[in-house]
C-alpha cells in the first residue's frame with residue numbers, strides 16, 4: 001500500500017479456481033467495487049463490471065484490460081429488475097457463463113434521524129442497498145447454478161450492530177438476513193452465498209460521509225482501533241477468499257473486515 005492509499009500489491013495468494021471463470025461486480029465504478037473487480041481480474045477471471053456511473057465504470061474495465069485481464073462494462077441501475085436481468089444476460093452471452101458475483105453497489109444515508117427521514121429517501125436507500133441485492137441475486141443464481149460458484153454480498157458494520165442512520169442500518173441488516181437465508185436455500189447445491197461487513201473504508205462514499213474534511217476523517221478514524229481507515233483492496237481480499245475454493249465449507253457467513261471497529 002502506498003502513502004496515498006493506492007494498492008499496488010501483487011495478489012498475496014494465487015487461487016486456483018479463478019482461471020477461465022467469470023465474475024460480475026456491481027457498483028464497480030468506484031471504491032470497494034472497483035478494487036474487487038481488479039482483484040478478480042488479477043486472479044485470471046473475466047470480469048463484468050456494472051454501475052450507473054457509466055464513465056467511471058468503463059474506466060474500471062479499462063484498468064483491468066491494462067493489466068492484461070478481460071473485462072466488460074455494462075450500465076445498470078440495480079433498482080430496475082429489467083436492467084439487472086439484461087446485465088446478467090449480456091454477461092452470459094459475452095463470456096458463456098457466470099461463476100461469481102459481488103453485490104456491492106450501495107448508497108449512504110445523510111444525518112437525518114428516523115423521524116426526519118423522507119419516505120422517498122427511505123425508499124431510495126432500501127431499494128438500492130437491500131432490494132438491489134435481492135434483484136441481483138435473483139438474476140445471478142440461475143446462471144451460477146449451471147456450473148456452481150459463489151455470491152458475496154457487501155453489507156456493513158451497520159449490518160451487525162446499531163448505526164445512527166436507520167434506513168441504511170435496516171438495509172444492511174437485511175443484507176445479512178438475505179444472505180443467511182439464501183445460503184441455506186442453496187446449501188445442497190454448488191452455490192455458496194456469504195456477506196462481507198466492512199468497517200470504515202477510504203472511498204468516495206466515506207468522502208461524502210465525512211464531508212472530506214480533516215476533522216471529519218479524523219472523527220471516523222477515531223472509531224477504528226487500528227487507527228486508520230481500511231483500503232478498498234483489503235475488502236476485496238475478503239471477497240476473493242470467500243469465492244475461492246479455500247472457503248469451500250463457508251456459507252451464510254457475515255465476515256466482518258473492520259480493523260476491530262465492532263469488536
Ligand SMILES: NC(=O)c1ccc[n+]([C@@H]2O[C@H](COP(=O)([O-])OP(=O)(O)OC[C@H]3O[C@@H](n4cnc5c(N)ncnc54)[C@H](O)[C@@H]3O)[C@@H](O)[C@H]2O)c1
Pocket residue numbers: 026027028029030031032033050051052053076077078079104105106107108128132154155156157197198199200201202203204205206
Ligand atoms: N466505505 C465504507 O466505509 C463502507 C463501509 C461499510 C460498507 N460499505 C458498503 O460497501 C459498498 C461499496 O461502497 P463504497 O464505499 O465503495 O462506495 P462508493 O460510493 O465509492 O461506490 C458505490 C458504487 O455504487 C454505485 N451505485 C450506487 N447506486 C447504484 C445503483 N442504483 N445501481 C448501480 N450502481 C449504483 C455508485 O455509482 C458507485 O460506483 C456499499 O454497499 C457500501 O454501503 C462501505
